Each structure stands twice: as structure tokens, then as C-alpha cells.
Amino acid sequence: MKTIMKDNIKEGEPASSYIRRVKDVDASKYVNQEQVTEESWHYVSKGVWKEKVRDVTKKEKSSKKKRRSKKDE
Numbered sequence: 001m002k003t004i005m006k007d008n009i010k011e012g013e014p015a016s017s018y019i020r021r022v023k024d025v026d027a028s029k030y031v032n033q034e035q036v037t038e039e040s041w042h043y044v045s046k047g048v049w050k051e052k053v054r055d056v057t058k059k060e061k062s063s064k065k066k067r068r069s070k071k072d073e
Helices: 024-032 046-064
Strands: 002-006 019-022 041-044
Touching: 002 024, 002 046, 019 024, 019 046, 024 041
Parallel strands: none
Antiparallel strands: 002 019, 002 041
């Protein structure tokens, strides 16, 4: 798996639309295709994806969970 990021980012666009984790074969297609289409992609570290995409969704889910106290049981 490789992490790729779009070069041209529009303001207000969610991070999951411009940072992606894809298979190696698909990543090379995206990166090498920059001359054919307007969307150009480049490789970035997995940490960028973790920070901007993965961990953001985890924080949202964890904030929605309610903790039960012993009194509730």
C-alpha cells in the first residue's frame, strides 16, 4: 500500500478526497498520469494519512460513545 496526495487542493475539501491509501499498482498509475489529466498526485508518508484521515474519523467515533458507570448496571 502507498499513500498519495493530490497536488491541487480546493479549500473546504475533505482530507479523504485528496489523501488516499491505494495499492502499489494503482498508486503508480495515479502518480505517472499527471501529464494526461489535470489532477496530479505525488507520494507522501503514511503518517500524513494517519493524521488527516484515519485519526480524524476515530476521534469523531470515540466522542460519540457514552461510557457506562457502575451505577447504570
